[in-house]
Amino acid sequence: xxxxxxxxxxxVQPGRxxxxxxxxxxxxxxxxxxxxxxxxxxxxxxxxxxxxxxxSNKYYADSVKGRFTISRDNSxxxxxxxxxxxxxxxxxxxxxxxxxxxCGGSSCPLEGYWxxxxxxxxxx
Amino acid sequence: DIQMTQxxxxxxxxxxxxxxxxxxxxxxxxxYLNWYQQKPGxxxxxxxxxxxNLETGVPSRFSGSGxxxxxxxxxxxxxxxxxxxxxxxxxVNLLITFGQGTRxxxx
Numbered sequence: 001x002x003x004x005x006x007x008x009x010x011x012v013q014p015g016r017x018x019x020x021x022x023x024x025x026x027x028x029x030x031x032x033x034x035x036x037x038x039x040x041x042x043x044x045x046x047x048x049x050x051x052x053x054x055x056s057n058k059y060y061a062d063s064v065k066g067r068f069t070i071s072r073d074n075s076x077x078x079x080x081x082x083x084x085x086x087x088x089x090x091x092x093x094x095x096x097x098x099x100x101x102x103c104g105g106s107s108c109p110l111e112g113y114w115x116x117x118x119x120x121x122x123x124x
Numbered sequence: 125d126i127q128m129t130q131x132x133x134x135x136x137x138x139x140x141x142x143x144x145x146x147x148x149x150x151x152x153x154x155x156y157l158n159w160y161q162q163k164p165g166x167x168x169x170x171x172x173x174x175x176x177n178l179e180t181g182v183p184s185r186f187s188g189s190g191x192x193x194x195x196x197x198x199x200x201x202x203x204x205x206x207x208x209x210x211x212x213x214x215x216v217n218l219l220i221t222f223g224q225g226t227r228x229x230x231x
Binding site: 035044045046047050059061062095106107108109110111112114115116117 | 158217218219220221
């Protein structure tokens with residue numbers, strides 16, 4: 001049973017940093033690209049970033065470029081999202097999700113495997 | 125970025141009704157469109173991938189069609205457990221975008 005478990009969320013002051021983690025189990029983590037998707041309270045889904053299977057390719061939504069960094073540790077089967085200079089509009093539930101295949105080319109389709117999400121609340 | 129325009133934003137129907145949601149892409153996305161169901165407090169659940177393929181385990185009353193820029197999602201006979209918000213999502217390239225969602229309610 002494929003499982004993705006996010007952690008690292010919490011209440012953080014504006015301007016601070018946070019690192020989210022997503023631990024994978026029961027599938028070959030090194031064979032899949034991975035995504036982060038977020039959802040602000042009461043709002044729709046917003047794609048955040050994607051990383052290829054080996055970490056060599058990374059792409060970001062314009063809204064987070066320069067402040068967010070996606071990375072992975074395949075030995076630990078863990079995906080990360082480093083969020084710097086947090087703003088109140090970063091408040092959201094952050095989901096990790098599996099991509100279809102290596103994702104080293106021009107697309108990385110989302111598959112039906114998502115974590116349960118971790119809430120980041122930015123507030124002074 | 126590719127914009128996804130989903131309609132309607134909300135919908136109310138009777139149990140047993142046929143329900144259709146549409147999604148229009150701002151440019152050609154071929155067949156690279158997913159449909160999700162999301163219930164409050166839960167992660168999105170993939171129902172349809174590549175425009176018309178039913179995800180494993182999803183009831184056959186759910187279906188999708190379309191290609192290029194116009195897509196539709198249909199529930200053939202609405203059930204009480206289908207109450208949720210539905211999203212389309214394109215993935216023709218690495219910059220994925222979602223529609224704004226359709227909130228589905230029972231009359």
